[in-house]
Amino acid sequence: MKTLLVLECRGGRLREESYELFAFAEALGGERAMVLIGGEGAVPKASRRLYLADAARYGEYDPDQHAKIIVEAARREGSDCVAFVHSSYGWDLAPRVASALGAAQVSEVLGVKEGAFEVGCCNGKLRRTMATDTERVVITVQGGAFLSWEEPSGSPEIVAVEIAAEPPRIELVGYEAAEAKTVDLGSAEVVVSAGRGIGKKENIPLIAELAKALGGELGASRPVVDAGWLDHSHQVGSTGQVVRPRLYVACGISGAIQHLAGMKGAEYVVAINKDKDAPIGEVADVLVVADVVQFVPALTARMQQYAMTG
Amino acid sequence: MKILVCIKQVPDMECRFRVNGAGTWYEEGDLAFRINEYDEYAVEQAVRLKEQLGGEPEVTVLSIGPDRVQESIRKTLAMGGDQGVHIRDEAAATKDPWQIAALIASYARGKGFDLVLTGMQSQDRGSAQVGVLVAEMLGYPCATTLVGFSYDDGVVTARRELEGGTKAVVRFRLPAVATCQLGLNVPRYPTLPNIMKAKRKEIEAIAVSSLADEPRRAGTRLLYLPQKRGSARVIEGEMSSQLEELVEILKTKCASTR
Numbered sequence: 001m002k003t004l005l006v007l008e009c010r011g012g013r014l015r016e017e018s019y020e021l022f023a024f025a026e027a028l029g030g031e032r033a034m035v036l037i038g039g040e041g042a043v044p045k046a047s048r049r050l051y052l053a054d055a056a057r058y059g060e061y062d063p064d065q066h067a068k069i070i071v072e073a074a075r076r077e078g079s080d081c082v083a084f085v086h087s088s089y090g091w092d093l094a095p096r097v098a099s100a101l102g103a104a105q106v107s108e109v110l111g112v113k114e115g116a117f118e119v120g121c122c123n124g125k126l127r128r129t130m131a132t133d134t135e136r137v138v139i140t141v142q143g144g145a146f147l148s149w150e151e152p153s154g155s156p157e158i159v160a161v162e163i164a165a166e167p168p169r170i171e172l173v174g175y176e177a178a179e180a181k182t183v184d185l186g187s188a189e190v191v192v193s194a195g196r197g198i199g200k201k202e203n204i205p206l207i208a209e210l211a212k213a214l215g216g217e218l219g220a221s222r223p224v225v226d227a228g229w230l231d232h233s234h235q236v237g238s239t240g241q242v243v244r245p246r247l248y249v250a251c252g253i254s255g256a257i258q259h260l261a262g263m264k265g266a267e268y269v270v271a272i273n274k275d276k277d278a279p280i281g282e283v284a285d286v287l288v289v290a291d292v293v294q295f296v297p298a299l300t301a302r303m304q305q306y307a308m309t310g
Numbered sequence: 311m312k313i314l315v316c317i318k319q320v321p322d323m324e325c326r327f328r329v330n331g332a333g334t335w336y337e338e339g340d341l342a343f344r345i346n347e348y349d350e351y352a353v354e355q356a357v358r359l360k361e362q363l364g365g366e367p368e369v370t371v372l373s374i375g376p377d378r379v380q381e382s383i384r385k386t387l388a389m390g391g392d393q394g395v396h397i398r399d400e401a402a403a404t405k406d407p408w409q410i411a412a413l414i415a416s417y418a419r420g421k422g423f424d425l426v427l428t429g430m431q432s433q434d435r436g437s438a439q440v441g442v443l444v445a446e447m448l449g450y451p452c453a454t455t456l457v458g459f460s461y462d463d464g465v466v467t468a469r470r471e472l473e474g475g476t477k478a479v480v481r482f483r484l485p486a487v488a489t490c491q492l493g494l495n496v497p498r499y500p501t502l503p504n505i506m507k508a509k510r511k512e513i514e515a516i517a518v519s520s521l522a523d524e525p526r527r528a529g530t531r532l533l534y535l536p537q538k539r540g541s542a543r544v545i546e547g548e549m550s551s552q553l554e555e556l557v558e559i560l561k562t563k564c565a566s567t568r
Binding site for chain 1: 321323324329336406408433434435437438442443446447453454455467469470471472474475476477479486492496525527528529530531532533534535541543544546549552553556557559560563
């Protein structure tokens with residue numbers, strides 16, 4: 001297998017997640033090369049060939065041009081696999097590259113087994129093994145699934161890539177920074193998070209009370225934030241904050257991959273959920289099968305009592 | 311203006327899944343089906359644009375699958391879609407994103423759609439491919455993962471969600487394809503009068519055999535339940551005994567954080 005790893009540059013810098021692709025290439029076996037649309041400051045610490053196109057010329061985000069550059073690098077390298085991180089950059093570009101290469105695409109790969117790709121299905125409740133019927137294949141790799149790569153080191157052999165520049169059809173106007181964090185979940189020792197399973201906004205105080213009783217901060221899953229029950233500063237997950245508390249209590253959270261990505265570094269995880277099969281059970285140390293709306297207030301009362309009496 | 315919204319009907323993710331006898335897909339009999347959540351945002355965005363432009367745009371909602379998908383199409387017509395298109399395909403679940411996109415493109419080609427909206431991914435397979443592939447096949451530009459959308463005089467200014475709460479502001483001209491991320495808007499609940507009105511709206515049924523038939527590129531070899539790590543201690547039973555057990559655990563955990 002000759003794999004081309006598509007690295008990502010944002011704000012002039014290499015995105016750290018790009019390094020996860022090296023672990024994927026390792027798992028797959030065979031040769032690897034890299035391609036990057038970026039500048040000097042984004043060149044990875046890694047050996048082997050790097051096809052480099054200048055972001056000053058093609059933009060940091062111009063999907064049509066970037067796809068052409070990646071296809072050009074794949075042609076020159078004779079790659080039979082092109083791998084992206086399953087990120088806002090990767091899932092946007094991968095189908096365009098697959099389409100141009102006549103390749104099958106397998107999205108959000110979390111494992112490689114005997115040359116077949118393992119992916120999740122139905123919110124992580126199921127797994128699939130995928131087989132491809134084409135000569136070449138395009139992959140997006142699930143964030144956090146391949147981490148076993150050693151500390152990055154080395155410097156690449158740079159090969160410049162140029163294509164005929166065209167005016168972008170999707171024009172990047174600029175970036176909007178994340179809202180200022182009013183809640184710092186990242187350094188909290190205890191995080192108690194609310195998920196959609198709490199049923200309605202009016203039940204948020206039940207979870208907030210438990211957080212208070214346990215001396216922790218209040219977190220939330222994405223659906224709770226999207227529904228406007230809590231603001232974004234409480235969101236735990238790949239598009240929110242990444243937390244590493246000693247204790248994480250997930251209340252009514254099913255455990256979508258994006259949420260797990262934000263909390264699986266927690267030392268001890270308690271999940272309270274009425275669905276025994278919910279994927280949160282995969283990462284939990286304790287799973288209490290119960291209705292959160294009934295269970296949580298009772299738990300809060302007991303913990304308050306304990307705090308008073310010791 | 312002509313808007314096409316592509317929706318998928320998916321199982322309710324709260325359902326309990328069972329793998330079929332062949333080990334290649336899930337048993338559909340026990341499941342409840344609903345509109346893919348991401349696609350609801352696409353429907354809402356189409357209806358909002360129609361409202362913004364004084365009702366001029368015509369909103370067509372398309373879905374591929376067995377007869378049960380008509381129920382989902384009907385719901386989007388109650389949200390404000392004008393007409394439905396049902397591509398009848400009993401084998402839709404066995405098709406890969408490339409084949410599904412080819413069916414949509416084959417239907418849409420030459421019909422002059424100015425804007426194609428769909429979810430950025432489906433809740434069941436989550437491949438995030440179909441919208442982009444439809445754009446590639448139609449030769450349209452495509453913006454993905456939108457959490458903001460405004461339209462003015464042929465130009466869309468949109469916000470793409472990136473990682474860590476950062477957004478990218480992008481601009482593109484119609485015709486185009488746009489894929490919707492959760493939180494783009496707040497999808498409306500159909501009102502009773504609109505549900506009644508939707509019953510009289512047309513859903514055109516099209517045989518899948520009349521559209522492009524592309525060969526499959528990737529297929530599911532096996533479907534299975536993930537191996538439980540088995541480390542989770544499951545606490546079931548009476549609430550009082552559940553509480554006893556959990557409180558004891560939390561006492562030690564909280565003591566260690568003090």
